[in-house]
Amino acid sequence: MKLKIGISCYPTVGGSGVIATELGKLLAERGHEVHFITSSVPFRLDRVYPNIYYHEVEVNQYSVFQYPPYDLTLASKMAEVAKRQKLDLIHVHYAVPHAICAILAKQMLGNQLKIMTTLHGTDITVLGYDPSLKDIIKFGIEQSDLVTAVSNDLVTQTRELVTTEKEIETVYNFIDERVYTKLDTEELKGHYKIAKDERVIIHISNFRPVKRIPDIVKSFALISKKVKSKLLLIGNGPELSIARQLVRELEIEDKVLFLGNQKHIAELLSMSDLMLLLSEKESFGLVALEAMACGVPVIGTNAGGIPEVITDGVTGYLCEVGDVECVAKKAVMLLSDISSYEAFSLRAMEHVKSVFHSEIIVSEYEKLYKQVLQK
Numbered sequence: 375m376k377l378k379i380g381i382s383c384y385p386t387v388g389g390s391g392v393i394a395t396e397l398g399k400l401l402a403e404r405g406h407e408v409h410f411i412t413s414s415v416p417f418r419l420d421r422v423y424p425n426i427y428y429h430e431v432e433v434n435q436y437s438v439f440q441y442p443p444y445d446l447t448l449a450s451k452m453a454e455v456a457k458r459q460k461l462d463l464i465h466v467h468y469a470v471p472h473a474i475c476a477i478l479a480k481q482m483l484g485n486q487l488k489i490m491t492t493l494h495g496t497d498i499t500v501l502g503y504d505p506s507l508k509d510i511i512k513f514g515i516e517q518s519d520l521v522t523a524v525s526n527d528l529v530t531q532t533r534e535l536v537t538t539e540k541e542i543e544t545v546y547n548f549i550d551e552r553v554y555t556k557l558d559t560e561e562l563k564g565h566y567k568i569a570k571d572e573r574v575i576i577h578i579s580n581f582r583p584v585k586r587i588p589d590i591v592k593s594f595a596l597i598s599k600k601v602k603s604k605l606l607l608i609g610n611g612p613e614l615s616i617a618r619q620l621v622r623e624l625e626i627e628d629k630v631l632f633l634g635n636q637k638h639i640a641e642l643l644s645m646s647d648l649m650l651l652l653s654e655k656e657s658f659g660l661v662a663l664e665a666m667a668c669g670v671p672v673i674g675t676n677a678g679g680i681p682e683v684i685t686d687g688v689t690g691y692l693c694e695v696g697d698v699e700c701v702a703k704k705a706v707m708l709l710s711d712i713s714s715y716e717a718f719s720l721r722a723m724e725h726v727k728s729v730f731h732s733e734i735i736v737s738e739y740e741k742l743y744k745q746v747l748q749k
């Protein structure tokens with residue numbers, strides 16, 4: 375059965391927007407009609423795709439209102455698109471505000487619309503601690519027809535934080551394996567003046583405090599004392615200037631490349647030997663999956679859903695949050711033994727294919743859509 379599916383997400387850079395957009399693209403490839411209802415074109419929707427439609431939520435600034443009414447405009451747009459396009463359901467990413475907007479839209483349509491909500495983490499692990507939002511998050515979850523979360527850890531955290539008995543299904547994140555695959559990057563390495571015998575360590579994030587950027591820099595400083603290496607820092611955000619300062623203080627400026635936001639992540643990953651993801655909280659860690667798909671083992675923290683993505687001692691290593699000595703020790707061990715490194719790299723690629731393959735995950739979402747429509 376081909377469905378008409380509305381998707382709402384934050385369209386800017388970020389894992390939840392990436393997953394929502396890639397899911398929409400793959401559903402469209404399977405013949406479903408997909409309608410993105412967002413404030414701007416999702417950044418991964420970079421060309422014209424058959425079966426995909428985009429409906430912009432235009433938020434006007436009225437002098438009489440202190441704040442632009444984004445949530446109301448979105449709800450109203452959802453109702454209008456759902457009615458006009460005869461949508462079967464709306465799949466929203468984030469409980470707040472998107473699930474709440476969808477619930478309003480559903481009421482505007484006399485309850486004739488199904489809502490599926492996917493929790494990605496930040497809405498629960500950050501907003502869930504805000505007493506002024508906790509109850510509305512709970513409402514958004516309980517009033518959705520079906521709720522998924524991107525890791526088992528996020529399911530547990532959500533249940534505890536908003537004290538709900540609502541069933542929440544885990545559906546892991548995925549990558550488009552046609553994009554995230556090991557590419558030949560000899561030339562690119564030369565472009566960045568990285569010597570053949572230098573190992574490349576990479577970190578990609580939005581440089582929010584939760585990513586513990588100083589730990590990345592400190593770990594690398596320790597690693598680079600033992601292994602000839604370079605650190606690639608990809609992304610932009612509030613902790614970037616702190617990172618620059620620390621790099622100067624540790625006198626490793628010649629070994630760290632700040633590359634800002636980048637589009638062709640698979641190429642940068644393919645020229646890397648190791649990824650560091652040392653977050654304090656992380657519901658899943660999509661970048662770790664992207665790295666593993668390109669054959670890059672990951673050292674991550676034993677936090678949130680990261681242990682569901684990285685298998686300690688198999689596809690990478692896990693260290694406790696803040697334990698930079700552990701990170702450096704494991705990294706040096708991994709990078710110093712070529713044959714063991716190759717095994718980690720191969721297992722990482724195989725693990726992504728067998729557990730997080732897009733075919734598996736998109737089929738799970740399709741199954742859940744059918745389930746929600748029978749409710």
Ligand code: GMT
Binds near residue numbers: 656657
């Ligand atoms: O990591 C971020 O700060 C961005 C955030 C988002 O909302 O896009 O990412 C969250 O969703 C991703 C996709 O499900 C997950 O891979 C990230 O782990 C999660 N971030 C956090 O939990 C901090």
